[in-house]
Amino acid sequence: MIKSYQINVIGRVQGVGFRWYTKQAADKHHIVGWVKNELDGSVTIAAQGDAENMAVFLHDIATGPGFYSQVDGVTKKLIATFNANNFAIR
Structure with a gap:
């Protein structure tokens, strides 16, 4: 089942x-957005997979990249599916 x-x-x-x-986590876990x-x-992240x-992927995001970063909170809400073929940095 696809989640967005x-x-x-x-x-x-x-x-x-x-x-x-x-982006690295998204590519690794086949997430687009x-x-x-x-x-x-x-x-802000739009993610679909x-x-x-x-x-x-959500676990990786909540953990963060390491030493210099600190994730204090992650909120998510379901959105409508969207068209995307890859994961982009904007």
């Missing part, structure tokens, strides 16, 4: 390679 989410990540997630890390920085310092892959 809008995900908001707060914490120290800008200037620490978080978008690149998100995009990631972008927001003016408030958060990161099968439920099992999405669960692992």
